[in-house]
Amino acid sequence: MKILFLEQFSELGGGQQCLIDLLPGIRERGWEATVAAPGSGPLFDAAREAGAETAVIQLGPYANGRKTPGDSVRFMRDTLRLRNWIARQDADLIYSSAPRPLVAAALGARGRPVVFHAQHHFGKWYASALASMAAEYARSTVIADAEYVARQFRPYVGPGRLHIVYNGVAEIPFATWKFWRDHKWRIGIIGRIAPMKGHTDLLRAAALLALQGFNANYVICGAPMFAPAGYMAEVQRLALNLPVDFLGWRRDIPSVLANLDLLVVPSTSAEATTRVILEAFSAGIPVIAYAIGGIPEIIRDSENGFLVPECEPRALARKIQEVTRLDFGPIAARARADWERHYSVARYREEMIRVIAGCGDACATTT
Numbered sequence: 001m002k003i004l005f006l007e008q009f010s011e012l013g014g015g016q017q018c019l020i021d022l023l024p025g026i027r028e029r030g031w032e033a034t035v036a037a038p039g040s041g042p043l044f045d046a047a048r049e050a051g052a053e054t055a056v057i058q059l060g061p062y063a064n065g066r067k068t069p070g071d072s073v074r075f076m077r078d079t080l081r082l083r084n085w086i087a088r089q090d091a092d093l094i095y096s097s098a099p100r101p102l103v104a105a106a107l108g109a110r111g112r113p114v115v116f117h118a119q120h121h122f123g124k125w126y127a128s129a130l131a132s133m134a135a136e137y138a139r140s141t142v143i144a145d146a147e148y149v150a151r152q153f154r155p156y157v158g159p160g161r162l163h164i165v166y167n168g169v170a171e172i173p174f175a176t177w178k179f180w181r182d183h184k185w186r187i188g189i190i191g192r193i194a195p196m197k198g199h200t201d202l203l204r205a206a207a208l209l210a211l212q213g214f215n216a217n218y219v220i221c222g223a224p225m226f227a228p229a230g231y232m233a234e235v236q237r238l239a240l241n242l243p244v245d246f247l248g249w250r251r252d253i254p255s256v257l258a259n260l261d262l263l264v265v266p267s268t269s270a271e272a273t274t275r276v277i278l279e280a281f282s283a284g285i286p287v288i289a290y291a292i293g294g295i296p297e298i299i300r301d302s303e304n305g306f307l308v309p310e311c312e313p314r315a316l317a318r319k320i321q322e323v324t325r326l327d328f329g330p331i332a333a334r335a336r337a338d339w340e341r342h343y344s345v346a347r348y349r350e351e352m353i354r355v356i357a358g359c360g361d362a363c364a365t366t367t
Contacts, residue, residue: 002032003356004091005052006101008059010041011225012251013192014275015119018145018167018348019043019097023050025349029357034091057082059100075100083108093359099131106138113359114140118149120270121293132156141359143352146272146294163355166298167273168348172254172283174336176329185324188219188260190253190276193235194227198266198290203238204313205266209320210242218242221256223249257283262324265289266308266316273298277305278343281335286328288319298343304335 003026007016019035020043026033033052037043038059047054059078062071082101086094086108095115096102099122105114116135122128132153135142141161144150150164187206191197199220206218220239224232239246250256253276257263263280265271265287272294280287281304289295291307299305308319 001029001092002090003034003093003095004086004089005033005035005047006057006086006094006096006098006105007035007037007043008098008100009226010037010039010043012042012046013225015097016043016046017275018117018119020046020050021168021170021345022349022352023047023052025353027051029353034089057085057101079104079107093356095356099127102131102140103134106134106140109138114138115356115359116140116142118142118144118153120272121149121152123270128152129156141355143355144272146297148294148297149272165348165351165355166343167275167278168343168345169275169278169282169339170345171339172257172279174282174284174332175258176284176332183215183261185214185216185261186219186259187216187262187264187320188221188256189264189266190221190256191274192225192227193220193222193232194225195231196268196270197222198268199235200238201266201290201313201316202264203235203242203244205317205320206242206244207238208314208317212321214321216243218244219247219256219260220244221247221250221253253279254283257285260285262320263287264316264320265295266311266313267293267295269293271295278339281305281339281343284332284336286323286331287335288316288323290316298338302331304331304338306331 005019023033034055035047035052036055036057038057044054058081082104086104087110093113094105094109096105097117102116133156136156142153142157143163143165145167147164150162153162189199189202193199257280263285265274265277267274267290269292277287277298287305289299289307290311291309292311296307299307301307306319306323308315
């Protein structure tokens with residue numbers, strides 16, 4: 001089977017890394033993969049290293065945040081061009097890892113099966129409706145990475161074509177956490193620097209904690225990506241006069257986690273089952289996260305991590321103070337056990353391949 005994978009960015013964010021993690025399973029099945037995306041980012045090298053062909057498509061760029069009328073015209077033009085390109089491709093199955101190429105995939109599939117891997121909540125009802133209607137037009141199979149994400153498709157996507165496959169990540173060796181008196185905490189946030197990741201909330205919480213004499217350094221690991229202009233400047237402004245280390249974009253997440261005592265994930269409601277939480281589970285690093293989006297599906301408060309129901313900086317600061325008085329050993333052990341049972345990359349590939357194979361088999365029996 002030949003599969004055309006469509007992405008809307010060629011940078012290596014979390015969604016793109018999920019695709020890269022899937023490609024070895026595609027190759028093991030003897031299937032052929034082509035990864036198509038706009039731009040010239042590192043996704044292409046990573047895809048080729050995983051055994052896939054690559055292709056550059058025209059899709060954007062568009063303004064981050066609120067879209068302009070010009071963006072709408074450009075998107076329509078790009079969609080029609082991409083539809084025609086997809087129609088000409090020698091592929092047995094079209095797989096879209098993102099919403100922007102999905103409309104073109106639905107229009108250009110011409111009877112071939114379409115798979116949409118939904119990894120975020122759209123937030124705006126019309127964006128959800130557009131993606132859902134495109135999926136239904138092509139009778140697509142939708143794979144959501146959380147029940148929270150799947151919920152927005154249930155009114156539109158027919159029975160048997162909506163699946164939930166939680167993300168999986170490669171193993172990071174588990175390290176037993178050690179605490180000593182007068183410990184200076186090293187608290188970090190890992191991920192692209194964009195509003196949905198909540199960097200400004202962490203920094204506002206850090207400022208509140210500093211006023212109370214809380215002893216900590218903070219780490220921001222990531223770079224601006226898919227973010228409105230000015231967000232990075234706001235992050236840097238809030239970091240002034242705070243003990244914050246900016247590490248930039250790093251691919252060696254195990255070494256970053258190894259130098260943290262606590263991972264904080266103050267994401268917005270667009271978030272689903274963010275990969276960095278699962279990486280921290282594997283590594284034995286305790287996680288504090290906002291109880292929002294798909295996060296409560298993987299974190300059980302005070303069992304394998306900690307949740308902040310109020311989702312605002314003052315509550316986050318209180319939770320940090322609260323949990324740093326606890327013994328993290330049992331929490332970390334339960335989180336690691338959850339990673340082993342539910343969130344390994346092997347389990348992720350197995351479930352994804354099962355769904356994709358079912359789509360290919362269904363197509364074969366109807367042609």
